[in-house]
Amino acid sequence: MNSTDGTVNRADGRSRRWADHRERRREDLVDAVIEAIRELGPEPGIDAVAAHAGVSKPVLYRYFEDKPGLWEAVGRRAATALVEAVAPAVAAVREERQVVAAAVDAYLSFIEADPHLYRFVVHQRGIARSRDVVADAVDTVASGLARILGDRLRALGLDSGPALPWAYGIVGYVQAVGDWWLRHQQPISREALAEYLTAFLWGGVTGIRSAADTPGGLAATL
Secondary structure: OHHHHHHHHHHHHHHHHHHHHHHHHHHHHHHHHHHHHHHHOOOOOHHHHHHHHOOOHHHHHHHHOOHHHHHHHHHHHHHHHHHHHHHHHHHOOOOHHHHHHHHHHHHHHHHHHOHHHHHHHHHOOOOOOOOOHHHHHHHHHHHHHHHHHHHHHHHOOOOOOOHHHHHHHHHHHHHHHHHHHHHOOOOOOHHHHHHHHHHHHOHHHHHHHHHHOOOOOHHHHO
């Protein structure tokens, strides 16, 4: 009985170690592919990516099964990095307008610093993905932003109902304008664009405040 248990435990230990090794290797390969994208541009071929990473295509496919699986793993990593850049910046501020300003600047800073990776994730065509990593990132950022906006609205004695659609509107608007900004080789500075977007988007909370003072509240203005 004890001998059998010991054999099973050793087998389980080996399985866990192999799983840990495989996961670390996958992460290392994702790092290498991201570096390749940064060097080669947003539409690299799989052969060029493998060569740049110093491995063969069979090695890549041993860990990711196929090209869509590899591309999706890269997309998830980039989306996580975006969330990690935006969410703390937003959470760190306390003034309502600065919440919008922080979200805008953090997003623009992220895509300015890594334009090839951004284009790869957002515009990569012909890849069937089991999950939409861009939508996942938008959901995460918008949900966090909505919580903060909801707190601000409640602190002002206003209905927090508009917080979630407002947060998605901010994220979508900044994403669309940021995409234009990159595609046109950043025709204005990031600082100027961030200020313009903040001024435009800040109308959300001022509009909600004004609507709250009208007969019937916000619904009466729609």
